[in-house]
Amino acid sequence: MANYTRLPVSFRHGKGCWLWDDAGEKYLDALSGIAVCGLGHAHPAVSHAIKEQADLLLHTSNVYNIELQEQLARRLNALCATESVFFCNSGAEANEAAIKIARRYGHSRDISHAKIIVMDGAFHGRTLATLSATGNSKAKEGFAPLVEGFAQVPYNDIDAVATYSDDPNVVAVMVEPIQGEGGICIPDENYLPELRKLCSDNKWLLITDEIQSGIGRSGRWLGAQHSGVKADVITLAKGLANGVPIGACLAHGVAAKMLGPGSHGSTFGGNPLACRAALAVINTIEQDDLMRNAAVMGEYLKKGFETRLAGLVIVKEIRGQGLLIGIELNTPCAELAKKALDKHMLINVTAERVIRLLPPLILQQSEADLIIETVSDLITDFAGQNT
Numbered sequence: 001m002a003n004y005t006r007l008p009v010s011f012r013h014g015k016g017c018w019l020w021d022d023a024g025e026k027y028l029d030a031l032s033g034i035a036v037c038g039l040g041h042a043h044p045a046v047s048h049a050i051k052e053q054a055d056l057l058l059h060t061s062n063v064y065n066i067e068l069q070e071q072l073a074r075r076l077n078a079l080c081a082t083e084s085v086f087f088c089n090s091g092a093e094a095n096e097a098a099i100k101i102a103r104r105y106g107h108s109r110d111i112s113h114a115k116i117i118v119m120d121g122a123f124h125g126r127t128l129a130t131l132s133a134t135g136n137s138k139a140k141e142g143f144a145p146l147v148e149g150f151a152q153v154p155y156n157d158i159d160a161v162a163t164y165s166d167d168p169n170v171v172a173v174m175v176e177p178i179q180g181e182g183g184i185c186i187p188d189e190n191y192l193p194e195l196r197k198l199c200s201d202n203k204w205l206l207i208t209d210e211i212q213s214g215i216g217r218s219g220r221w222l223g224a225q226h227s228g229v230k231a232d233v234i235t236l237a238k239g240l241a242n243g244v245p246i247g248a249c250l251a252h253g254v255a256a257k258m259l260g261p262g263s264h265g266s267t268f269g270g271n272p273l274a275c276r277a278a279l280a281v282i283n284t285i286e287q288d289d290l291m292r293n294a295a296v297m298g299e300y301l302k303k304g305f306e307t308r309l310a311g312l313v314i315v316k317e318i319r320g321q322g323l324l325i326g327i328e329l330n331t332p333c334a335e336l337a338k339k340a341l342d343k344h345m346l347i348n349v350t351a352e353r354v355i356r357l358l359p360p361l362i363l364q365q366s367e368a369d370l371i372i373e374t375v376s377d378l379i380t381d382f383a384g385q386n387t
Contacts, residue, residue: 007341014041017360017367019346030359030371031346035180035212035324038239039284040360046242049280050273059271068275075282079221080234082250086259087270091211091237092125094247095174097264098207098233099129101251102172103149104258105205113148115169116207119155121182121351124174124209133174136181155179156187158194165202172205172233173198177223180212183351184319184326192227199232205255207233211247212324215239216285216361219295219322226321241277246270290361294322297363301325304372314383316353325357326350327379331386336378345374355379 011019011027017040019027032038039046053068060066073085086097099116106114118124122135131140132147135155140146151170153160164170173195179185199206208231213223217239220226224234232255237247247269251258268274285291302320305327309315316328332352340347348356355375359367 007338009341016040016042017363025344027341027344027346028367028370028374029346030357030375031348032239032358032360033243034348035217035238035358037242038215038217038290038361039242039281040362043242043284043362045280045284046244046277049276050244053273053276057272059268059273061267062265062270066270066272066275068272068279069270072270072275072278072282075279076236076248076250079282080250081230081252082234082256083252084250084256086249086264086266087275088247088249088266089245089268089274090125090247091209091235092127092130092247093266093269094211094235094237094249095124095130095133095209096127097249097259098174098209098235099133100264101233101249101255101258102174102205102207104263105255106169106171108254108258109171109203111169111171113169114171115149115151115164115167117151117153117161117164117170117173117204119175119179120152121155121179121185122174122176122209123179123181155182155185156191158191158198161195161198165198170202170204172207174207174209176209176211176213177227177229178213178218178321178324180324180356181350183328183354184324184356186319186321189227192224192229196229196231205232207231207235209235211235211237212358213321215281216291216294217323217358219291219298221291223321240281241274242281244274244277246274246278285361288362291322293363294361297359297365297368298322298325300365300368301357301372304368305376308372308376309379312380312383314386315379323357323359323361323363327355327357327375329353329355329379329382333382336382339378339382340374343374343378345371347375 120135124130234250
């Protein structure tokens with residue numbers, strides 16, 4: 001089905017931050033499969049884990065104990081200060097689980113029409129429930145009637161959330177600590193702490209969607225950890241297994257007790273292969289100090305762009321946290337993804353006018369320099385054509 005507007009290239013193999021197409025041409029990957037391949041391509045630790053596990057066991061069923069799943073759950077709970085994990089296959093599925101937890105929480109409090117507060121510009125997935133929670137009207141076109149039970153408010157506006165304090169049907173707030181598809185939007189420093197307090201005061205669950213900002217990409221395991229905020233429910237996917245499909249919905253406190261036998265499930269979720277790959281990713285991030293590298297390289301990229309693009313009127317803002325970098329222009333610029341491809345670099349344009357850069361956590365300074373040079377030249381040329 002014609003779901004995708006594909007760029008004219010097909011990749012055959014990769015190594016580190018680089019990809020090679022079917023003609024043998026080499027490209028610098030500044031997108032990581034949209035924040036998936038945090039360890040780059042063909043990382044030896046991940047490759048070894050997958051190969052070894054493939055010779056042992058791929059699947060049994062969640063009807064039985066899965067040792068690697070339990071190991072991964074313990075690691076994630078320790079890293080995220082949670083108590084329990086539901087494993088699935090994608091970010092959308094993880095967010096579906098979070099929504100079901102919130103609704104069950106509502107029913108446990110005799111709230112039959114549970115309402116979840118969500119944000120403008122948010123992106124939580126493309127299933128009917130996660131699409132309904134998404135603050136992107138274009139993504140919703142043609143799919144009505146959507147799922148009820150969501151109230152949309154402006155992102156980074158604590159007062160807009162506070163207006164629902166007297167609404168007896170609200171059970172949760174669902175938020176991205178850093179909006180990815182929405183344009184690498186980073187809220188004010190006090191936004192997440194105030195959301196946490198508001199949720200606690202009103203007995204709402206705080207759900208943080210860390211699908212894009214988690215697993216070290218922001219320079220911490222979770223984007224919300226920069227604000228010292230602990231959510232009740234946390235969702236992860238993308239970078240968790242470096243390309244092997246996996247999603248995770250983590251919870252603590254009352255939220256951790258909402259789903260029981262028969263209430264939710266997944267055939268493939270938490271299978272031995274995906275869990276083995278995820279454990280290899282977590283171990284490598286820790287052993288190679290890649291969160292620190294993400295923080296250092298992210299700051300290096302931001303400063304480099306600020307220097308190279310200073311005074312360029314077309315540049316509205318340069319934003320970033322770790323290796324989530326967004327350069328917002330004051331005009332739509334979707335064509336720059338193709339122009340970057342012509343320069344043998346992979347980038348992405350989101351929210352119509354934000355150049356999104358999500359390079360692997362293993363990025364080296366020489367590769368960062370190439371990203372700064374190539375993207376700055378593209379923006380400068382684009383500015384000249386649009387004056």
